Amino acid sequence: MLAYRFLIALAFPALLAGLVWRVLRGQEGTADLAQRLGGGLYAPHGAVWLHAASNGELTSARPLIETLLARRPDLHLLITTNTVSAQDLAASWRERRITTRLAPLDLRWIVRRFLERHEPAALIMVENELWPNRLRLTAEAGLPIAFVGARMSEGSARNWQKIGLGPEVMATISAFSAQDAGSEARFAALGLPRDRILPVMNLKGSVTLAPPSAPLDWPRGQTVLAASTHEGEETLILEAFRRARERVPELRLILAPRHPRRSGEVAELVRKAGLGVAIRSKGEAPTQPVYLADTLGEMSNWYASAGICVIGGTFAPKGGHTPFEPTAQGAAVLHGPDISNFADAFTALDTAGAAVLVQDAAALAETLATLSTEEQARMAQAAARALAPLSPEGGPGELADRLLERFGPALAFPPAKGR
Structure with a gap:
C-alpha cells in the first residue's frame, strides 16, 4: 500500500495539470475541479455513497438505485461518477433524494476531505x-463497503496478484455480488472472504429501458445503429457503412458516440467519409444518411429505430458495451473482437447464431449489405432465448434486500439534512 500511495502522489501534479487544462479548454468547470479534489457543496448527512464510473455502469445500477430508494423512504444517495456526462445522466433522473458529484481522486488527503465533508453512511x-486509498480510508472510517455487478478480467487479476495489494483491498469489502462466476472466483483468489459473497447478479441483465418516445421514421430493416462508439471506432464503422451503402443505397446510420461531447469531432469524421450528417442536439431533421445522436437519455429511441445494432467498445480496447439493451428492443447485434466486459453474454449470442462477430471494416460492410430483414428478426428471437439464462432471477429487489440487511446498523442514521 505504501508503494501505491507513493506512486499516486508522484502522479498527482500531472493529474492536476490535466484537470486544469480541461477547465481552461472549457471541457469542465472550476466546480468540477473542486469536486475531483474532494470539495463541492455538502451532500445530505448520512447518505449512501454510490460510485459508478460512467454512463454504462450508472445505467446498469439504476434498477438497484430505484429499488433501494423505494425500500427505504428515508434513504438519500450520493452518486459519484468519473465523467461529467454520467453526472449529467444521474441529474437528468430528477430524483430529489439523489445528489451527484464527480468522484474524488484517489489520494489520501482528497478522499479524507471527501469523507469528512459529506459524511456518508456506506459505500x-x-x-x-x-481504488485502494478510497476503500482503505472508507473502511477505516467504519463504513460498510459493497461491490455490486463486480467484474474482473483474467489480466486484471494477474496484475493485482503481481502488485500484492489483493488481500489488503479485499479485506475492506463488507458485501460482494459479482457480475459472473469467473469474476467471483478471481476476487476470491485475491483474498475476498467467502462470508462476504452474495449471489452472482449481472445488473445489466435487469436493465429495462424506458419506452421509446420518438423513434425515427426510417424503415427499421434498413437502419443501422452504432451504439456507444469510442474514438477510433467511428472511422471503421463509417467506412463499412459507406461501402455497404454503395450496394444498398437505402441504408441509414444512427451514430451514437459514447461521450456526446465528441459531437463536433464525430460530425467531422462523417463529413470526411463523404456522407451527409444531421445532428440531433441541433434539432436537425433526419434527412441525411447519417443521424448523429449526440444526446443523453434517448437510447431507447435509437434501439427501437434500428434493425441492426453495432456494439461500440468492441472495435477499440474497451471491452464492449451491453448487448442486453439492443436485443431487448429486437435489434440484431453485430460486434467486434473485444468483448471482455460481457464475455458470457456475447459468447452465448455467438453460439446461438444470435450475433455476428466482424473483425474489420470489410467484414462489417459485407454483413450490413447482406443481412436481410428476415435474418434480423431471426437473430433477435434467438438472442432473447440465448440471454434468458443470464438475466438475474431475483432481480434488483433481492440484491437491494441483501444490501440493506448487511448495511442495517450503518443506515440507522438521523434524517438527511442539507448543510
Whole structure:
C-alpha cells in the first residue's frame, strides 16, 4: 500500500495539470475541479455513497438505485461518477433524494476531505472500481463497503496478484455480488472472504429501458445503429457503412458516440467519409444518411429505430458495451473482437447464431449489405432465448434486500439534512 500511495502522489501534479487544462479548454468547470479534489457543496448527512464510473455502469445500477430508494423512504444517495456526462445522466433522473458529484481522486488527503465533508453512511461500488486509498480510508472510517455487478478480467487479476495489494483491498469489502462466476472466483483468489459473497447478479441483465418516445421514421430493416462508439471506432464503422451503402443505397446510420461531447469531432469524421450528417442536439431533421445522436437519455429511441445494432467498445480496447439493451428492443447485434466486459453474454449470442462477430471494416460492410430483414428478426428471437439464462432471477429487489440487511446498523442514521 505504501508503494501505491507513493506512486499516486508522484502522479498527482500531472493529474492536476490535466484537470486544469480541461477547465481552461472549457471541457469542465472550476466546480468540477473542486469536486475531483474532494470539495463541492455538502451532500445530505448520512447518505449512501454510490460510485459508478460512467454512463454504462450508472445505467446498469439504476434498477438497484430505484429499488433501494423505494425500500427505504428515508434513504438519500450520493452518486459519484468519473465523467461529467454520467453526472449529467444521474441529474437528468430528477430524483430529489439523489445528489451527484464527480468522484474524488484517489489520494489520501482528497478522499479524507471527501469523507469528512459529506459524511456518508456506506459505500456501494459498481463493477470494477478498485481504488485502494478510497476503500482503505472508507473502511477505516467504519463504513460498510459493497461491490455490486463486480467484474474482473483474467489480466486484471494477474496484475493485482503481481502488485500484492489483493488481500489488503479485499479485506475492506463488507458485501460482494459479482457480475459472473469467473469474476467471483478471481476476487476470491485475491483474498475476498467467502462470508462476504452474495449471489452472482449481472445488473445489466435487469436493465429495462424506458419506452421509446420518438423513434425515427426510417424503415427499421434498413437502419443501422452504432451504439456507444469510442474514438477510433467511428472511422471503421463509417467506412463499412459507406461501402455497404454503395450496394444498398437505402441504408441509414444512427451514430451514437459514447461521450456526446465528441459531437463536433464525430460530425467531422462523417463529413470526411463523404456522407451527409444531421445532428440531433441541433434539432436537425433526419434527412441525411447519417443521424448523429449526440444526446443523453434517448437510447431507447435509437434501439427501437434500428434493425441492426453495432456494439461500440468492441472495435477499440474497451471491452464492449451491453448487448442486453439492443436485443431487448429486437435489434440484431453485430460486434467486434473485444468483448471482455460481457464475455458470457456475447459468447452465448455467438453460439446461438444470435450475433455476428466482424473483425474489420470489410467484414462489417459485407454483413450490413447482406443481412436481410428476415435474418434480423431471426437473430433477435434467438438472442432473447440465448440471454434468458443470464438475466438475474431475483432481480434488483433481492440484491437491494441483501444490501440493506448487511448495511442495517450503518443506515440507522438521523434524517438527511442539507448543510
